[in-house]
Amino acid sequence: MQDYAHITVEPASRNCGAFISGVDLKSDIGDAAVREIHAALMRHQVVFFRGQDVTPAEQAAFARRFGPLRQARRAAFETRDDVPEVSIIINDKDRPPNIDHFHSDGMFRAKPEFASVLKAEQPAPLGGDTIFVSLTAAWKGLSPTMQAALGDKTAIYDFMRLHSSPEKARNWEGPGREGMIKTRDENPPIEHPLAPRHPVTGEQLIYFSESFTATIMGVSKFESESLHLFLTRHCAKPEFQYRLNWRPGTIAFWDNRSSLHYAVADYWPATRIMHRLTIEADAIGASLVRQAAE
Numbered sequence: 344m345q346d347y348a349h350i351t352v353e354p355a356s357r358n359c360g361a362f363i364s365g366v367d368l369k370s371d372i373g374d375a376a377v378r379e380i381h382a383a384l385m386r387h388q389v390v391f392f393r394g395q396d397v398t399p400a401e402q403a404a405f406a407r408r409f410g411p412l413r414q415a416r417r418a419a420f421e422t423r424d425d426v427p428e429v430s431i432i433i434n435d436k437d438r439p440p441n442i443d444h445f446h447s448d449g450m451f452r453a454k455p456e457f458a459s460v461l462k463a464e465q466p467a468p469l470g471g472d473t474i475f476v477s478l479t480a481a482w483k484g485l486s487p488t489m490q491a492a493l494g495d496k497t498a499i500y501d502f503m504r505l506h507s508s509p510e511k512a513r514n515w516e517g518p519g520r521e522g523m524i525k526t527r528d529e530n531p532p533i534e535h536p537l538a539p540r541h542p543v544t545g546e547q548l549i550y551f552s553e554s555f556t557a558t559i560m561g562v563s564k565f566e567s568e569s570l571h572l573f574l575t576r577h578c579a580k581p582e583f584q585y586r587l588n589w590r591p592g593t594i595a596f597w598d599n600r601s602s603l604h605y606a607v608a609d610y611w612p613a614t615r616i617m618h619r620l621t622i623e624a625d626a627i628g629a630s631l632v633r634q635a636a637e
């Protein structure tokens with residue numbers, strides 16, 4: 344067991360997620376607490392904080408402790424001028440929820456982003472949970488035969504696998520259209536290992552999502568499509584999940600390299616407003632890997 348001196352960590356479920364308490368993210372938390380939060384994130388794939396009444400600028404200051412932030416682009420989500428790294432995910436009567444599919448943010452990029460920090464600004468009055476999946480637990484849950492078959496495979500990841508679907512049509516209309524075209528053009532289909540080792544923990548995982556994994560290489564088209572269906576069902580097993588109920592001020596901080604998430608779309612026509620930040624690179628993880636190599 345890992346000991347924490349500056350935070351309290353309680354696992355949320357057997358295989359995925361942990362709640363962290365004992366820190367006020369509004370204040371300037373010390374380096375030791377930051378390192379412990381990072382350690383808990385590496386261990387549980389996603390960590391949650393309750394009752395954090397932070398402004399977008401404070402949320403960004405917290406996230407920046409873990410690495411450089413990506414500038415948000417007006418595409419699928421809205422942005423704000425005062426904190427340009429914040430994406431505003433707003434769903435209401437006129438904008439029905441449409442993120443009810445398992446994915447990890449940036450899986451379609453050549454360099455997928457490290458992490459996302461999402462805050463419930465105005466959670467749905469009822470429903471609107473987010474389901475998280477541990478991809479290390481999903482890998483361990485495969486039979487040795489399937490692990491042997493998939494362990495050395497690569498796959499093609501494609502932004503358009505998801506975004507060419509009818510559910511996403513409205514993202515291509517109106518003010519987000521230009522950003523969607525840019526994101527598509529900057530991210531042609533890309534090949535990644537299907538079962539990589541996590542760059543910090545070394546744990547093997549299945550790097551798969553129904554949304555962005557397009558083709559599994561080294562097998563026939565029919566085999567790839569069948570494996571896609573199988574892995575979609577496998578990665579959706581409740582044993583690998585934690586389902587988070589949002590409250591005002593709840594923050595989820597997840598590692599996009601080792602987890603999936605799914606925004607449950609059961610609250611329409613109610614309003615749900617979330618603030619998301621994207622951490623591009625894992626600065627603490629990179630320094631841990633460097634230290635281990637020395």
Ligand SMILES: [Fe+2]
Nearest residue numbers: 446447448604
């Ligand atoms: Fe997402």
